Amino acid sequence: MIGAATDRFLLGEFLAQWGPFARHDLSSSDSETLSLAGLLQVASAENAARWNAHGFAYTDPRGHLRLRTAIAARHDHLAADQILCCCGAQEAIYCVLQAILGPHDFARDQHALLLLPIYQPSELALQRLCEVTGIELQEADGWQPDIDRIEAAIRPETRLILMNYPNSPTGASLDPDRLDALVSLCRRHGLWLINDEIYRQTEIVQPGGRAPMLADCYERGVSINGLSKGFGLPGLRVGWIACHDRALLHHALIVKSSLSSCLAASSEILAEIALHAEPRIIATQRAIGLANLHYLRECSMGFTDLLELDQPRNLAFISCRYLGDDSAASFATRLVRDAGVLVLPTILWRSSLAPVIQDCVRLGLGHTRCRTAIEALAEAWNAIRIAA
Ligand SMILES: Cc1ncc(COP(=O)(O)O)c(C=O)c1O
Known part of the structure; x- marks a missing residue:
């Protein structure tokens, strides 16, 4: 039961x-x-040769430069050093939450807002770090963030808002106007806004248009994504954090280093191949x-x-x-x-x-x-x- x-x-x-x-x-x-054969079929001659020749030495802890360059190219104005590769999207969420919220005295001086529903491991990771207020999305409002309710829940010690759009299980995408309002609110209060965007590749664009990725529209916006869902490559275990703020990524890297040294060398090459063949x-x-x-x-x-x-x-x-x-x-x-x-x-x-x-x-x-x-x-x- x-x-x-x-x-x-x-x-x-x-x-x-x-x-x-x-x-x-x-x-x-x-x-x-x-x-593997299908993926190699869409590889450039150069990447196919790299695949055949690659060894199994440690790689760059942030993710191979070529891979981070390919991820950055999906964004409007991000460079490779504004990307941190992780072992799947979930590790990326864990690292960024820890980077913002830890290490501090639990519950004493930090608070976060969580828009629900959300993938439970994300909720659990956040609840282990600080006091959390959950704000449930309402079907009658198209599952959009309720700006007034969010504003009313903000406290002086609130550090971040975590959400998942396109959302599972509702499927709802973020309305661009609502995102604008949410970003303005976060900016006024100096909050980090983290969005798990793992279902972005499979969203059906709604009549109101498509919201931008968070890292492209807010200096404290964090986009989490990866190859596990729309790309159909969960076994590669490649996810990432995209964000303007290099200092945040530096802290996230320190957290990540306590989990694993680097991605698998094979996964990095295959992930780069997949990203080049994204369309x-x-x-x-x-x-x-x-x-x-x-x-x-x-x-x-x-x-x-x-x-x-x-x-x-x-x-x-x-x-x-x-x-x-x-x-x-x-x-x-x-x-x-x-x-x-x-x-x-x-x-x-x-x-x-x-x-x-x-x-x-x-x-x-x-x-x-x-x-x-x-x-x-x-x-x-x-x-x-x-x-x-
Ligand atoms: C919303 C959401 N985020 C993250 C994940 C985990 O992604 P990954 O396998 O890349 O860690 C899942 C997996 O089901 C998910 O549904």
Whole structure:
């Protein structure tokens, strides 16, 4: 059963418990993975030669210069020394939080704001460092940051705001006007604003337009990203921190050095290859997500009494309201136990700080295998209906 949220990574526990029962996986939010051969096919001749010749010496602790240059090129005005590579996006978040908040006396002189829902490991990392106020995003407001509520929660000792846009599990992207207002607020109060942008490559741009990456629009803005989701390369373990402030990155590097010396040399070359081929890789991944989204919408006509699909906001996953009599969590458990279809109830994003959506499930869209999983979901629902 899914229990209290404090100091537990509920999503990880759910996957550990039910993953072995899953024959049809609709839980993932990453994209179709590329094979090594597939990645090398899109490499320049120079990078293919580097791949064949590379050894396994220690590399630059900040990430190979070529890799950081490729990441910086994705931003408007950042240089390679304004990027710090980490082992995945989660390590990047951990390092930047520690760099801003530690080491200090816990709870005495620091406070942070957390916009919810957010990936639980980020919440746990922050709660270990200081007092945290959670501010839940509201569906009625399109899951946008509520500037007045945020302002009211700011204290003299508040140091930062942490958020995740495009957001999981809601899929919501940040509205550009709301971002402007949030940046002005942070600037007035001298706050760091950290955004986990890991789902940016798969977002569906909404009519209001696309918000810029935080590091491109605020001098104390920190963009976290990596190759784990839209690129379909979570096994490379390449994430990064992008930020104007070199001093912050220096502190983050000291934290990172206590975790690992450097990235894997192989991952650095492959990551650089992927970044140079970004338009091609992302276009392919988005086409898979889009095809699955269309198919899900088609199939969902048959179970409108079960799930109400949210408006499409991201091609990595979609949130759906569960309309059955029991809870979304017990539906998800029954589905995987009886039919082998794995979906994630949004209660897995539960927070000890504020209520988050509980009556929804998140369905992954990023893999070609999702098509048969969607069929299995429809079949399972028909079977339940016949049995009822
Ligand atoms: C919002 C969010 N941030 C970070 C991560 C972790 O990314 P990585 O595997 O690159 O550490 C995840 C993984 O599911 C996630 O959903």
